[in-house]
Amino acid sequence: MAGMIAAPALSRARPRAVSNWLLTICVLIFAMVVVGGITRLTESGLSITEWKPITGAIPPLTQAQWEHQFQLYQRIPEYQQLNRGMTLTEFKNIFFWEWVHRQLGRVIGLVALLPLIWFAARKAIPAGYGWRTAIIFLGVCVQGAIGWWMVASGLSERTDVSHVRLAVHLLTALLIFAYTLWTALDLRSPEAQPRRIPTIGLWTLGALFVQLLFGAYVAGLDAGYAFSTWPLMGSELYPVGAPWLEPALRNFVDNPITVQFIHRWWAFVVLAFAVVLARRVKRAGGRRESILVHAAIGTQILLGIATLLTGVALHVAVAHQATAALLLASIVAAAHRLASASASPVENGMGATPLVPGAVAGR
CATH class of the missing domain: 1.20.120 (Four Helix Bundle (Hemerythrin (Met), subunit A))
Structure with missing residues (x-):
C-alpha cells in the first residue's frame, strides 16, 4: 500500500523543470550583480531615498513627481556635500540605475516565489528539495532587506554607503547565486x-x-x-x-x-x-x-x-x-x-x- 501511494507522488516530480527555474534565478542574480556594479560606479545608489517594495516599482511619471524625488535627494549629505548644483536631468541619470537595480530585485523576488508556489502545488519538487528551494526564496527576501540596510547607511551622516554593508550585500547575493546553482546542478544529476x-x-x-x-x-x-x-x-x-x-x-x-x-x-x-x-x-x-x-x-x-x-x-x-x-x-x-x-x-x-x-x- 505504501508503495502504491508513493509512486504517483514520485512520478509527478519534475527535477529538470525545477532545475531550469533555478538556473533562471541564477541568470537574474548575475544581471543584478552587473547592474549593481554600474550603480555603484556611477554613484547612483543613494538617488532613491525611500524603500517602497511595491509602490516603488512605478518610477516618477510627471514633472511634479520628479521634482519631489529630487527634493528628497537634496536632503541627504551626498547631495549637500558632493553634488550640490546637480540638475534635474543629471539626477534622472543616476535615478535610472538605482531604479533598474531595485526593479531587478523585484523581478527576482517574483521569479523565486511564483514558480515555487506552482511547483509545490503540483508536487513537482523532488523529495528533499522543498526546503532548499524555500531557503533560496527566503534568501532573496533577506537580500532585499540587506540592500535597504546598506542604502540607509548613507542617508543621514555619510556621503556614501557603508563599505562593510556593501560587502555583506554583495557576498549575500553571490552566496545565494552559488547555492542556487549547486541545487540546480544537483537536480540535473542522475535521479536528482x-x-x-x-x-x-x-x-x-x-x-x-x-x-x-x-x-x-x-x-x-x-x-x-x-x-x-x-x-x-x-x-x-x-x-x-x-x-x-x-x-x-x-x-x-x-x-x-x-x-x-x-x-x-x-x-x-x-x-x-x-x-x-x-x-x-x-x-x-x-x-x-x-x-x-x-x-x-x-x-x-x-x-x-x-x-x-x-x-x-x-x-x-x-x-x-x-x-x-x-x-x-x-x-x-x-x-x-x-x-x-x-x-x-x-x-x-x-x-x-x-x-x-x-x-x-x-x-
Whole structure:
C-alpha cells in the first residue's frame, strides 16, 4: 500500500523543470550583480531615498513627481556635500540605475516565489528539495532587506554607503547565486541525487569569497583609485609612507591602501586553488569545466589589472565584477562535476548532504 501511494507522488516530480527555474534565478542574480556594479560606479545608489517594495516599482511619471524625488535627494549629505548644483536631468541619470537595480530585485523576488508556489502545488519538487528551494526564496527576501540596510547607511551622516554593508550585500547575493546553482546542478544529476562538495572545492570557494570580500571593500572605499600602477603601488610593493590606522586590524577593513594591496595579491592565492581544482576535475573527466575555470580565473586577473591601469574605467570595472560572478559559477560547476565523478554517498547507501555548512567530502 505504501508503495502504491508513493509512486504517483514520485512520478509527478519534475527535477529538470525545477532545475531550469533555478538556473533562471541564477541568470537574474548575475544581471543584478552587473547592474549593481554600474550603480555603484556611477554613484547612483543613494538617488532613491525611500524603500517602497511595491509602490516603488512605478518610477516618477510627471514633472511634479520628479521634482519631489529630487527634493528628497537634496536632503541627504551626498547631495549637500558632493553634488550640490546637480540638475534635474543629471539626477534622472543616476535615478535610472538605482531604479533598474531595485526593479531587478523585484523581478527576482517574483521569479523565486511564483514558480515555487506552482511547483509545490503540483508536487513537482523532488523529495528533499522543498526546503532548499524555500531557503533560496527566503534568501532573496533577506537580500532585499540587506540592500535597504546598506542604502540607509548613507542617508543621514555619510556621503556614501557603508563599505562593510556593501560587502555583506554583495557576498549575500553571490552566496545565494552559488547555492542556487549547486541545487540546480544537483537536480540535473542522475535521479536528482544531491552531491557533497569536495574538499578542494570548499577551499577554492573559501579563497574566492575572501577575494570577493576585499573586492567589495575596494569598491566601497573607492580604493581602486588609490594607485593606478601594477605590479607596484607607485614605486613600492607597499607604500611605507602610507597612513596606518589604529588598532592595526582596522587596516584590513578601513584602509583603502591596505585593502587594495590584499585584493591585488590574494588573487594569486585564488589562482593556485583554482588551478588545482581545474586539474583534478580534468582528470575526473570534466575537461569542459577545467577549461572554464582556467579561462575565468585568467580573464578575471587580467581585468583586475586593467581596472587599475585604466583608473577604474567604467566598462572595465563592470566587466571585472561580472567576471567575478562567472568565475564563481565555473568553480561551483567544476566542484559539482568532481563530486559527481566520485562515488556518490547516496549511491553507496550512506546518505548525502547538499551544499550546506559542514557538507564536505574528503577529496
